[in-house]
Amino acid sequence: xxFTIARREFQSLFLSPLAWSVLAVIQxxxxxxxxxxxxxxxxxxxxxxxxxxxxxxxxxIVAPLFSNAAIILLLVTPLLTMxxxxxxxxxxxxxxxxxxxxxxxxxxxxxxxxxIGLLACIVAMTGxxxxxxxxxxxxxxxxxxxxxxxxLLLTAAFAALxxxxxxxxxxxxxxxxxSFGLLLLLWIIDWKAGLQNQSSDVLEYISMLHHFQNLQxxxxxxxxxxxxxxxxxxxxxxxxxxxxxxxxxx
Amino acid sequence: MTxxxxxxxxxxxxxxxxxxxxxxxxxxxxEILGFLGKNGAGKTTTMQMLCGCxxxxxxxxxxxxxxxxxQPKQAKAALGYLPDTPPLYKDLxxxxxxxxxxxxxxxxxxxxxxxxxxxxQRCGLESVRHRLINQLSKGFQQRVGIAQSILHEPDVxxxxxxxxxxxxxxxQDIRQLIKQLGEQHGIILSTHILSEVQxxxxxxxxxxxxxxxxxxxxxxxxxxxxxxxxxxxxxxxxDIDTLKALDxxxxxxxxxxxxxxxxxxxxxxxxxRLAACVLENQWGLExxxxxxxxxxxxxxxxxxxxxx
Numbered sequence: 001x002x003f004t005i006a007r008r009e010f011q012s013l014f015l016s017p018l019a020w021s022v023l024a025v026i027q028x029x030x031x032x033x034x035x036x037x038x039x040x041x042x043x044x045x046x047x048x049x050x051x052x053x054x055x056x057x058x059x060x061i062v063a064p065l066f067s068n069a070a071i072i073l074l075l076v077t078p079l080l081t082m083x084x085x086x087x088x089x090x091x092x093x094x095x096x097x098x099x100x101x102x103x104x105x106x107x108x109x110x111x112x113x114x115x116i117g118l119l120a121c122i123v124a125m126t127g128x129x130x131x132x133x134x135x136x137x138x139x140x141x142x143x144x145x146x147x148x149x150x151x152l153l154l155t156a157a158f159a160a161l162x163x164x165x166x167x168x169x170x171x172x173x174x175x176x177x178x179s180f181g182l183l184l185l186l187w188i189i190d191w192k193a194g195l196q197n198q199s200s201d202v203l204e205y206i207s208m209l210h211h212f213q214n215l216q217x218x219x220x221x222x223x224x225x226x227x228x229x230x231x232x233x234x235x236x237x238x239x240x241x242x243x244x245x246x247x248x249x250x
Numbered sequence: 251m252t253x254x255x256x257x258x259x260x261x262x263x264x265x266x267x268x269x270x271x272x273x274x275x276x277x278x279x280x281e282i283l284g285f286l287g288k289n290g291a292g293k294t295t296t297m298q299m300l301c302g303c304x305x306x307x308x309x310x311x312x313x314x315x316x317x318x319x320x321q322p323k324q325a326k327a328a329l330g331y332l333p334d335t336p337p338l339y340k341d342l343x344x345x346x347x348x349x350x351x352x353x354x355x356x357x358x359x360x361x362x363x364x365x366x367x368x369x370x371q372r373c374g375l376e377s378v379r380h381r382l383i384n385q386l387s388k389g390f391q392q393r394v395g396i397a398q399s400i401l402h403e404p405d406v407x408x409x410x411x412x413x414x415x416x417x418x419x420x421x422q423d424i425r426q427l428i429k430q431l432g433e434q435h436g437i438i439l440s441t442h443i444l445s446e447v448q449x450x451x452x453x454x455x456x457x458x459x460x461x462x463x464x465x466x467x468x469x470x471x472x473x474x475x476x477x478x479x480x481x482x483x484x485x486x487x488x489d490i491d492t493l494k495a496l497d498x499x500x501x502x503x504x505x506x507x508x509x510x511x512x513x514x515x516x517x518x519x520x521x522x523r524l525a526a527c528v529l530e531n532q533w534g535l536e537x538x539x540x541x542x543x544x545x546x547x548x549x550x551x552x553x554x555x556x557x558x
Contacts, residue, residue: 004353015341096337096398099301100354101326248305 001102005110009084010117019118022080026072026122027129033068034129037061058140062130063216066147069126070212073119073155074183080118081162082176084111085239086169104243108236112163119155123148143218150215153228154208158183160235167242183208252315253278254328254406254436255300260309262295262460269295271460273309277406282432284451285440286549292460293440294334297410300438301331314405327356330404334411336395340384344375344394347383348401355402369401372427388415396424400431407431409439413446425450444549456549464548471548479541480512480524485534492531496523511541 013019041060048054085108088094097107127148133139162179169175190200190207204210208231211224255277262270270292277283287293298304300311302322311318311325318325339347348366357365370376373393378386383394392415399407412428413421428450431437441447447454447468454471456464482488487507494502498520503511514520521538528535 001354001356004350008350012339012341091337091340092333092335093337093339095298095303095331095333096351097354098303099326099329099331099333100351101323101356102354103323247303 001106002110002113005097005102005107006113006117009111009114013080013114013118018080022076022118023122023125026069026076027125029072030065030069030126030129034061034065037064056140057133057137058143061133062139062144062147065130066126066151066216069122069151070154073122073151073158074187075180077115077119077155077158078162078165078176078179078183080115081159081166081179082169082172083166084115084163085167085243086172086175090171098247104240104247108163108167108239108243112159112236115159115163116156119159120152123152123155126151140218143216146215146218146220149220150212150224153215153225154212157208157228157231157235160232160239164235164239164242167239253312254314255438256310256312256315257296257300258310258312260296260299260306260311262292262299262304263307269460270299270306270457273457273460273462275455275462275465277436277438279405279436280433281453282428282437282439282451283453283455284447285438285455285457286442286444286447287440287457288442291457293457294410295460296457297331297408297438297440298333301329301408302326303331303333328405330355330399330402330407332395332399332407332409332412334414336391336398338383338391338394338398341382343380343382344370344386345379347394348397351398352401355404357402365401365403369397372400373397374423389417389420392416393420393424396427403435405435407435407437409437411441412439413441413443480514480521481537481539481541482510482512482524482528482535483537484508484510484528485536486532488528488533489531493524493527496520496527499524508536 038061041057044060085094088097127144130144130147131139158179161182162175165179165182166172166175169178186206186208188207188209190203190210205227211227214221214224253276255275257276258274260270260273261268273292273296275283285293285296295304299306300313300318302318302325305319313325314328316325316328339350342350345366348369349362352362352365353359370379373396375390375393375397378390383391386394392412396409396412399409409428413424416424425446428437428439432450432452439446439451448471451468453467454464455462455466485508488510490502490504490510493499493510493512499512499514501513503513505511512520512524521540525535525538528538
């Protein structure tokens with residue numbers, strides 16, 4: 001049942017120009033940033049050759065590419081998730097799902113998986129773009145894989161939070177602005193600690209950027225993976241509760 | 251045989267406000283139950299509770315003997331629901347949408363095409379099956395909504411104001427369809443159009459301010475509606491007090507000096523005595539006609555009783 005809903009949602013994303021335009025815009029911007037990154041690398045290549053243990057092509061081009069993709073997805077994911085539950089409620093199509101023999105878990109997970117499907121496409125395309133470097137050099141595939149996994153986990157977390165806010169909000173724009181604000185806050189929450197040179201463990205743990213950067217460095221730490229898994233699970237469970245609550249309260 | 255729907259002491263509060271209060275009823279196979287009430291009487295709330303979109307504050311709902319609150323998935327499998335606004339994904343075509351609904355209602359994959367085809371046929375959607383729902387007229391959208399609620403052949407079909415927004419011919423078609431469906435399923439249908447209930451239902455419930463104030467079969471209702479008033483026309487003016495003195499007559503209204511409406515208790519056979527009295531006093535009897543009480547009258551008198 002989850003997959004029936006997920007497939008239908010995924011297809012309907014591609015029925016409207018939304019998914020296509022998102023894919024196109026992201027691909028265009030990332031390609032531009034990718035090229036500038038390559039330019040920078042070319043400029044410094046001769047100097048890099050003189051340093052022993054110099055950072056390689058993966059560190060200089062691939063990691064920044066994924067960082068850029070993360071920032072762009074921070075902006076885009078709220079736009080993808082804002083309509084999931086909110087629009088259903090506004091169009092009164094939610095009753096179709098609620099009166100069908102489905103649990104709220106099926107509904108929430110189905111919606112979530114469809115968004116993850118689209119995000120996975122974006123992540124995969126980013127990954128493929130970086131593979132283009134193989135034409136002129138060699139990649140550190142361990143790091144490349146960690147970057148890919150990091151971005152996927154990060155966007156999965158974005159989507160879970162976006163979905164929850166969509167279940168709360170009465171209007172899609174409110175869901176979008178709410179999830180964007182929260183995500184940005186979680187992104188920058190440990191900046192202040194860094195400025196005053198006194199790092200706070202709690203803030204550092206909460207910060208998404210911190211965990212994402214750990215993964216980007218090629219360090220596949222179970223603590224970071226667990227952070228993202230817990231993050232997704234929390235917001236998905238909250239969304240399920242929210243839908244149940246609506247049935248009780250309204 | 252267990253009842254298809256057994257609702258026991260349902261209540262629903264929105265905050266402090268009570269929308270439905272202590273409503274109990276049964277629905278059996280082959281019955282078409284009309285749910286009548288004014289706007290805001292609690293019809294939609296009751297229906298939403300019956301199909302699991304809204305949890306009752308108190309009470310129990312059994313569908314086919316399965317508790318809706320304890321085992322929602324199994325209970326809902328026997329339900330088809332059309333809400334007041336048909337839940338349609340407007341970016342899909344009719345065919346795609348119905349196919350998706352069939353899957354949602356766990357129709358096995360190999361039977362989907364057949365079920366969708368049958369529903370399209372029943373609701374007259376064959377000519378528009380490849381059109382986008384967005385481009386359909388309101389009437390057709392309503393039909394898609396009905397098709398959605400019947401395609402998995404549920405035992406219970408709940409229709410919330412199914413004929414709103416349809417043209418008279420379509421209304422006839424839909425009523426025909428409802429009657430046809432009612433032979434094999436149990437149907438609950440809400441409306442505030444009284445003639446609709448008279449035409450298509452086998453049982454009636456009137457709900458007002460969240461309480462059930464009447465549960466009756468259509469035959470019983472028709473009996474209720476029979477001859478409680480007589481229209482009397484005479485050549486000469488009558489003496490109203492003399493008429494009132496007759497046994498069983500409750501009131502006499504003068505419409506003009508020659509025409510009167512006589513109210514009386516349903517069971518008293520007043521006509522003979524009334525005619526005899528008029529002849530005896532030589533008022534010149536011209537016509538004596540029983541007036542049928544319309545459903546509107548019953549509805550208004552019942553709902554206004556609860557207000558006082």
